[in-house]
Amino acid sequence: MILLLSLVFMLNGCNSNNCPLTTVSFAHFEFLNSTDSKQHTMGDSVVITGFTVADVTVNDTLKDGTVTTRIVKDSLLNEILYNKPTTSMSLPLSYKSTTTYVIHYSKKMRDTIVVEHKNIPYIESIDCGTMMFYKVNNIRYTTNALDSIETVNPDINNEEKINFNIYFPTN
Amino acid sequence: MKKKLILIFIFLLISILPSIKLMAQDVKKLVDTPKEEEPLFKSIEIGVDVGGLAQKVFGSDYTSVSASITANIKNRYMPVIEIGYGKINTINESNSVAYDTKAPFIKVGADYNFFYKKPYLPGFLYGGIRICHSSFSYNISAPEMGDPVWGNITIPYSYKGVSGSSTWSEFVVGVKAKIFKNFHMGWSARYRAIISNKKTENSEPLYIPGYGMSNSSKFGFTYNLIYNLPF
Numbered sequence: 001m002i003l004l005l006s007l008v009f010m011l012n013g014c015n016s017n018n019c020p021l022t023t024v025s026f027a028h029f030e031f032l033n034s035t036d037s038k039q040h041t042m043g044d045s046v047v048i049t050g051f052t053v054a055d056v057t058v059n060d061t062l063k064d065g066t067v068t069t070r071i072v073k074d075s076l077l078n079e080i081l082y083n084k085p086t087t088s089m090s091l092p093l094s095y096k097s098t099t100t101y102v103i104h105y106s107k108k109m110r111d112t113i114v115v116e117h118k119n120i121p122y123i124e125s126i127d128c129g130t131m132m133f134y135k136v137n138n139i140r141y142t143t144n145a146l147d148s149i150e151t152v153n154p155d156i157n158n159e160e161k162i163n164f165n166i167y168f169p170t171n
Numbered sequence: 172m173k174k175k176l177i178l179i180f181i182f183l184l185i186s187i188l189p190s191i192k193l194m195a196q197d198v199k200k201l202v203d204t205p206k207e208e209e210p211l212f213k214s215i216e217i218g219v220d221v222g223g224l225a226q227k228v229f230g231s232d233y234t235s236v237s238a239s240i241t242a243n244i245k246n247r248y249m250p251v252i253e254i255g256y257g258k259i260n261t262i263n264e265s266n267s268v269a270y271d272t273k274a275p276f277i278k279v280g281a282d283y284n285f286f287y288k289k290p291y292l293p294g295f296l297y298g299g300i301r302i303c304h305s306s307f308s309y310n311i312s313a314p315e316m317g318d319p320v321w322g323n324i325t326i327p328y329s330y331k332g333v334s335g336s337s338t339w340s341e342f343v344v345g346v347k348a349k350i351f352k353n354f355h356m357g358w359s360a361r362y363r364a365i366i367s368n369k370k371t372e373n374s375e376p377l378y379i380p381g382y383g384m385s386n387s388s389k390f391g392f393t394y395n396l397i398y399n400l401p402f
Contacts, residue, residue, distance in 0.1 A: 123268060123375075
């Protein structure tokens with residue numbers, strides 16, 4: 001019995017901390033050919049930028065020297081979210097309800113993808129703290145170079161699974 | 172933490188000594204008595220688990236206390252009901268996540284006396300199973316979440332009165348020993364397995380009354396003081 005109790009105490013003392021390695025959730029995109037759904041490879045000059053619109057606090061200095069504070073809507077730009085994606089890419093979403101990505105194929109050719117999403121703050125364990133998950137409500141995009149986008153899994157969390165397929169013309 | 176465990180261990184070691192002495196004396200007296208047919212209802216046991224209170228004494232954030240009623244059928248089968256109350260109010264110092272809840276819980280099951288052929292012994296080893304349930308509401312909060320990529324965007328995290336409900340099973344191995352007349356005490360080690368744990372979109376119960384921390388060790392123990400009501 002003493003051995004049994006010792007075992008219980010030892011096992012209770014070994015509380016495992018199974019926190020996920022990353023607390024940032026990414027939207028996973030896979031590039032496919034629209035004709036045969038095989039993997040599509042991008043050129044090596046492609047860059048992804050992104051922006052979101054958020055409330056930004058602005059301080060105005062008036063003529064009499066007083067400073068006033070107001071909140072305005074402003075775009076928060078992220079210059080390079082992903083550099084040279086080849087067959088897939090994983091992009092972060094913002095804590096606002098809309099995140100916009102721009103795929104720059106070249107200086108003159110680009111597509112814009114707008115993801116409308118619900119933000120879901122989540123705590124899995126008291127040791128691990130907060131994480132942000134997302135649920136995709138809608139996706140809009142231009143079709144300058146891409147053909148279409150298919151939503152495979154609207155739940156975006158810290159798991160490595162494909163959320164969107166982006167289809168490109170084979171040529 | 173290790174110091175606390177050693178203290179608990181020493182406490183249990185000291186508390187077991189009188190019952191071992193009594194057991195040895197009683198065996199000497201009773202080992203030669205003729206075998207008797209066990210009655211259908213031998214006794215009703217009323218017990219209190221004070222193991223959860225001991226955890227509080229040794230600095231744990233949670234408290235749990237429960238009472239049990241056990242029927243002894245032919246000194247072999249022992250259906251049992253345990254009713255208790257658990258509460259926690261904790262803040263994680265590293266990430267400031269705060270969680271509190273308090274609620275009753277119920278455990279229903281049965282034990283099997285492995286020493287049923289040796290009723291002359293003042294104690295016995297048993298194994299059993301419990302189906303357990305608790306419905307509760309909890310409060311959970313954390314510091315504001317800041318957008319790690321775009322910055323300048325924060326989202327609060329605070330949820331009050333979240334409804335939770337958990338069902339789990341417990342596999343029990345324990346001993347009971349007579350300490351004085353109808354007074355007994357016992358220990359049990361328990362392996363717990365969650366059957367269902369109601370999650371919400373934003374959280375899951377971190378502490379379940381009667382179970383403990385939902386993501387920590389699945390092993391637990393009870394320390395019971397028992398009074399035997401003879402039939």
